[in-house]
Amino acid sequence: MSFLHLTAGAERALIRIRQNASEESAETTLFAQLLLGLLEDEGHAAEILRVAAVGEAALQTAVPAAAQPLVPVLEWQRNLVRRADQFAIELSTDGITGTEHLLLAAIDLDPYTAELLGRFQLTKTFLIAELSEAPEELHVSDAEFVQIRPAEQGQIEAAALARILDASANRCREGLRVIEDYVRFHLDDALLQRELKQIRHTLTQTLRYMGQSQWIPSRDSLRDVGPLGALASERARESLMDVLRASFKRVEEALRSLEEYGKLIDAELAVRISECRYRIYTVEKALETVVHNRQRLEQCRLYLLVTAANCRYTPEIVIRNTLEKGVDVVQIREKDMPDRELIAYGRKVREWTTAARALLIINDRPDIAAAVGADGVHLGQDDMDVASARRVLGGSGIIGVSTHSPEQARTALFDGADYLGVGPVFVSQTKEFPELAGLDYVQQAAVSLTIPWFAIGGITPDNLREVQFAGATRVAVSSSICQAPDPRGVTAEIAGRLRSAAEAAAMAATRNPPQ
Ligand SMILES: Cc1ncc(COP(=O)(O)OP(=O)(O)O)c(N)n1
Ligand SMILES: Cc1ncsc1CCOP(=O)(O)O
Numbered sequence: 001m002s003f004l005h006l007t008a009g010a011e012r013a014l015i016r017i018r019q020n021a022s023e024e025s026a027e028t029t030l031f032a033q034l035l036l037g038l039l040e041d042e043g044h045a046a047e048i049l050r051v052a053a054v055g056e057a058a059l060q061t062a063v064p065a066a067a068q069p070l071v072p073v074l075e076w077q078r079n080l081v082r083r084a085d086q087f088a089i090e091l092s093t094d095g096i097t098g099t100e101h102l103l104l105a106a107i108d109l110d111p112y113t114a115e116l117l118g119r120f121q122l123t124k125t126f127l128i129a130e131l132s133e134a135p136e137e138l139h140v141s142d143a144e145f146v147q148i149r150p151a152e153q154g155q156i157e158a159a160a161l162a163r164i165l166d167a168s169a170n171r172c173r174e175g176l177r178v179i180e181d182y183v184r185f186h187l188d189d190a191l192l193q194r195e196l197k198q199i200r201h202t203l204t205q206t207l208r209y210m211g212q213s214q215w216i217p218s219r220d221s222l223r224d225v226g227p228l229g230a231l232a233s234e235r236a237r238e239s240l241m242d243v244l245r246a247s248f249k250r251v252e253e254a255l256r257s258l259e260e261y262g263k264l265i266d267a268e269l270a271v272r273i274s275e276c277r278y279r280i281y282t283v284e285k286a287l288e289t290v291v292h293n294r295q296r297l298e299q300c301r302l303y304l305l306v307t308a309a310n311c312r313y314t315p316e317i318v319i320r321n322t323l324e325k326g327v328d329v330v331q332i333r334e335k336d337m338p339d340r341e342l343i344a345y346g347r348k349v350r351e352w353t354t355a356a357r358a359l360l361i362i363n364d365r366p367d368i369a370a371a372v373g374a375d376g377v378h379l380g381q382d383d384m385d386v387a388s389a390r391r392v393l394g395g396s397g398i399i400g401v402s403t404h405s406p407e408q409a410r411t412a413l414f415d416g417a418d419y420l421g422v423g424p425v426f427v428s429q430t431k432e433f434p435e436l437a438g439l440d441y442v443q444q445a446a447v448s449l450t451i452p453w454f455a456i457g458g459i460t461p462d463n464l465r466e467v468q469f470a471g472a473t474r475v476a477v478s479s480s481i482c483q484a485p486d487p488r489g490v491t492a493e494i495a496g497r498l499r500s501a502a503e504a505a506a507m508a509a510t511r512n513p514p515q
């Protein structure tokens, strides 16, 4: 199993640190451990360090003798990966984060590391130049371009065609930039960023093959119909979301134009443009729901799955008492209840959850969720797919998806899930699983996902600490609350610990804001 976007070497380096670290460590010690780990490994960073003649002995001196304040390891690791991701997205064509990007992030974030490696000429500027991959399109030779030849175009004037294609390509590129900025600076979502980058890359390459370099001589910016900002509707924007939506529209229209006019040049290349357009639609849909539902889920930390047969008391007692003590989301998980009974029960739970300002999710059944006015539905890997469920539930319904690996998480995200279940972490009293995803998957989710996710499976007050240390800030539980002699007490304990951790993280974030 691997991280969503890290090479195996980068993954090993991070896991090693988490295995050796306690919850808090001196920041410089963590950077020193990272460098030593990178040097020991076989990755790209080791090669860079070796070529620069940086040996183990030199790295040991990275730890200054003076006592230093401690930082939460989890937070440190998130910042490191986030910075490394940005370097990978900017510098490499595939956007995959490798050990070399971790090394660059360490130099960028830590003055001691920068000073130490600077002595070996390994500076940020040097590494950026070294790691920048030339865009692939530069390797396409002129002979490979499709030529626009007036004779082949029949009545179409080649210069006009070139102008149309050039203007559309520019509109598309500009719009994509605006969208990428939103995803990077507002959503901070590396997965979507990478998808956008890959679309941009495919597009650049396709345009290159369509003979883009020949279009520029036909460019006439002053006479170009509809320059940006000419219309009042193009000038007025009231929110970031407005800007985002307008940019998607501009990109989609420009792609459509490229596709249609591109057919006059090469039908196969036009198909590639059309594929880009569909990928953009997918990203647009994912972004719309991510933004809307992320707000609704933002403050939810404790998620309770209720199956009447597994409760020590009646579901009403369990649900109403635990809502009072900090449950934020209730999932009705009834596999065998007749539909009419389920709907009547669901409507009652809807009233209790609404009064407590909590969310109600129905397991497996979008039709029942719609019928009872629930906030959403939860789907497993073998349940209805997200797109079909959304048609039943309607656009604004929340859809959660169970995932057991990073690959499933990635798929669920692009299918349009609003939150994920991440597990099973431990053996569950509620459901048997052929294998556990374990704390490894929780760690992977913690560094990779910005969509809300809940660790699930066998979580109790006794093991909650381990789950939190692996990076979970939200948990979903069933038996440890529903079967407890004191569901209120267990709920209060779990909810309280999740809240304290969130408050501590918020304090840390104000001390060390992401750049
Ligand atoms: C929050 C949450 N995560 C995971 C699951 C499991 O869903 P699924 O795999 O479909 O299994 P069933 O619960 O349907 O048996 C869940 N329900 N909730
Ligand atoms: C339905 C399900 N899917 C993954 S774990 C799980 C059960 C969660 O219940 P418990 O908290 O009792 O393990």
Ligand SMILES: [Mg+2]
Pocket: 363, 364, 378, 379, 380, 383
């Ligand atoms: Mg299911």
